[in-house]
Amino acid sequence: MKLSSFRYIAPQCFKSMRNNGWMTAAAIITITISLFLCAFFWLLLLNINANVTDVEKDVRVLAYVDFDVVPAERKEIEQELKWIAGVADVSFVPKEQGIHTLEERYGDSDLVESLGGVNPLPDMFSITAIDTNQVSAIAEAVSQIEGIYEVQYGEGTVEKLLSLTDGLRKFGYVIMGLLALCAVVLIAMATRLTVQTRKKEIMVMKWVGATDAFIRWPFILEGMILGLVGAVLALGLLLFLYSRAALYVSINIGFLNILPLSAVWAPATGFTLAAGFLLGLIGSMFPLARFLDV
Amino acid sequence: MLIQTFNVGKTYKNGIAALTDINLSIDYGEFVFLTGASGAGKSTLIRLLFREEPPTAGQIMIGGRSVTRLTVPEMVRLRRNTGVVFQDFRLMEKGTVFDNVSFALKAVERPWPEIRRRVPEVLERVGLGGREHEHVMNLSGGEQQRVAVARAIINNPLILFADEPTGDLDPKTSGELMQLFDEINKEGTTIVMATHDQIIVERMQKRVLTLKSGHLIGDAVGGWQL
Ligand SMILES: Nc1ncnc2c1ncn2[C@@H]1O[C@H](COP(=O)(O)OP(=O)(O)OP(=O)(O)O)[C@@H](O)[C@H]1O
Numbered sequence: 001m002k003l004s005s006f007r008y009i010a011p012q013c014f015k016s017m018r019n020n021g022w023m024t025a026a027a028i029i030t031i032t033i034s035l036f037l038c039a040f041f042w043l044l045l046l047n048i049n050a051n052v053t054d055v056e057k058d059v060r061v062l063a064y065v066d067f068d069v070v071p072a073e074r075k076e077i078e079q080e081l082k083w084i085a086g087v088a089d090v091s092f093v094p095k096e097q098g099i100h101t102l103e104e105r106y107g108d109s110d111l112v113e114s115l116g117g118v119n120p121l122p123d124m125f126s127i128t129a130i131d132t133n134q135v136s137a138i139a140e141a142v143s144q145i146e147g148i149y150e151v152q153y154g155e156g157t158v159e160k161l162l163s164l165t166d167g168l169r170k171f172g173y174v175i176m177g178l179l180a181l182c183a184v185v186l187i188a189m190a191t192r193l194t195v196q197t198r199k200k201e202i203m204v205m206k207w208v209g210a211t212d213a214f215i216r217w218p219f220i221l222e223g224m225i226l227g228l229v230g231a232v233l234a235l236g237l238l239l240f241l242y243s244r245a246a247l248y249v250s251i252n253i254g255f256l257n258i259l260p261l262s263a264v265w266a267p268a269t270g271f272t273l274a275a276g277f278l279l280g281l282i283g284s285m286f287p288l289a290r291f292l293d294v
Numbered sequence: 295m296l297i298q299t300f301n302v303g304k305t306y307k308n309g310i311a312a313l314t315d316i317n318l319s320i321d322y323g324e325f326v327f328l329t330g331a332s333g334a335g336k337s338t339l340i341r342l343l344f345r346e347e348p349p350t351a352g353q354i355m356i357g358g359r360s361v362t363r364l365t366v367p368e369m370v371r372l373r374r375n376t377g378v379v380f381q382d383f384r385l386m387e388k389g390t391v392f393d394n395v396s397f398a399l400k401a402v403e404r405p406w407p408e409i410r411r412r413v414p415e416v417l418e419r420v421g422l423g424g425r426e427h428e429h430v431m432n433l434s435g436g437e438q439q440r441v442a443v444a445r446a447i448i449n450n451p452l453i454l455f456a457d458e459p460t461g462d463l464d465p466k467t468s469g470e471l472m473q474l475f476d477e478i479n480k481e482g483t484t485i486v487m488a489t490h491d492q493i494i495v496e497r498m499q500k501r502v503l504t505l506k507s508g509h510l511i512g513d514a515v516g517g518w519q520l
């Protein structure tokens with residue numbers, strides 16, 4: 001097919017969109033809503049991820065060392081800890097440093113003296129995991145090592161938080177998938193209606209010897225336009241509401257760490273436009289394959 | 295031979311045997327009338343010849359190739375060289391005369407300047423000069439029929455199939471249309487025209503194929519054979 005033929009194809013496409021005005025509007029609105037919600041969920045997940053990563057970074061296993069362990073044994077323990085599968089980093093925190101941290105936290109200038117000249121804290125190792133999901137397994141392994149008398153990590157809370165965000169993520173993906181499906185179905189319905197109202201023209205085109213491509217392009221174009229128009233509307237709505245929400249959250253809910261608009265607008269634009277384009281393309285291909293055997 | 299059929303039959307899904315055992319040959323440049331009473335199978339034969347429907351028996355060859363075995367590009371090429379005038383016109387009612395006729399050129403991707411030039415020319419030939427911007431809905435039956443003819447001949451087809459193209463025309467206009475067909479035929483287009491207009495058939499003195507209840511019962515030059 002010749003590129004210049006688009007001068008004949010484009011008007012066909014606009015004409016049928018005008019003739020099926022209601023269907024066109026319904027399809028665009030559905031795409032707008034679906035893409036808006038999709039992108040909204042996606043941004044929500046990005047923000048949850050950003051906040052969770054902050055929390056996840058803090059998830060470490062603390063291993064308290066027996067008081068009678070001598071420095072040479074301590075070196076061995078450290079070696080063993082590093083060998084445990086999934087361990088990212090092991091750092092030794094001597095009790096002097098531990099008490100110093102406590103002093104800072106409670107604003108006491110000399111805690112040891114207040115406690116009667118003895119530092120009651122044990123030495124400890126602070127262990128971080130490569131993957132937060134492995135924290136409990138690592139803690140279990142650490143507790144087996146001789147010379148460690150206690151292991152601590154944010155047991156319940158970490159797991160709950162992780163499973164919560166995991167659940168949210170999965171829920172988000174399912175919702176996004178369903179919404180995309182809705183958009184595809186609506187575009188397919190719009191294209192199908194166009195195929196039906198233009199049945200006669202399609203037949204005439206076939207009889208005078210139009211190529212398959214020439215017959216199909218107006219419909220594909222229609223799908224792509226529906227998808228892109230829906231995407232642009234969804235994007236406008238999304239960025240507007242996001243900037244408002246970001247402002248509101250940063251003023252009123254200080255501890256939440258919301259990504260600034262400048263960090264999300266580019267991927268959001270790419271995501272929405274690409275999704276709209278693809279949905280339009282897929283939506284218009286389905287009915288064509290079924291209704292247009294030439 | 296341009297068109298050949300071998301023992302062609304067509305039985306519709308409802309069980310009606312519209313055509314039985316049709317054997318015929320049409321050479322390049324011929325002008326052939328297809329006659330027969332209503333329901334004899336004229337439209338069915340034309341539909342088989344331009345492959346709107348497949349035969350249920352036998353073989354149809356066009357240009358030496360079996361039409362049921364053409365590849366898609368061959369099919370497209372054959373259709374570009376075949377003009378069809380339908381008994382029921384099949385125009386786009388919402389469009390103008392120009393929309394309908396230019397559509398045949400747009401669909402085969404001819405350049406725009408050529409379309410602008412050729413549509414008025416062909417309308418002149420069918421006696422609709424200067425009427426390109428009228429809506430086909432507002433035209434009379436005979437005028438619509440001529441729009442359909444214009445659409446069929448604008449591509450200078452090698453073969454023209456016409457199903458009752460004079461059905462809605464008065465004797466004078468149908469005489470003019472037959473004169474046009476004669477000219478086109480002399481320019482090299484093979485014409486197969488279904489009609490039950492005895493006057494036209496007798497006046498034109500062309501080859502006449504006669505169908506009766508789906509059987510080919512006559513093949514002769516000149517007269518009416520029913
Ligand atoms: N699509 C169809 N489905 C079922 N039967 C059909 C179909 N088209 C035609 N027929 C039947 O096939 C037979 C031949 O019809 P056809 O239209 O070919 O006749 P015709 O010679 O063109 O008649 P007319 O002069 O009235 O146009 C008729 O009995 C008709 O009822």
Ligand SMILES: [Mg+2]
Nearest residue numbers: 336337381457
């Ligand atoms: Mg007929």
